[in-house]
């Protein structure tokens with residue numbers, strides 16, 4: 614399943630890690646139709662709703678790792 618780059622904002626992107634489509638400074642985007650992505654997106658949304666920044670960062674880290682492992686182009 615292709616990752617839509619149109620969904621990712623390009624602002625704040627650096628060129629330090631050209632092989633990483635989701636630089637750490639930008640929150641990763643959930644891939645539509647992927648159960649793991651939607652679970653992590655829900656987790657992130659819940660963390661954001663609670664104002665739990667460390668859980669938010671955790672969810673982003675997990676999602677980024679998942680995207681890299683399972684949605685690698």
Ligand SMILES: [Zn+2]
Nearest residue numbers: 644647649650
């Ligand atoms: Zn996924």
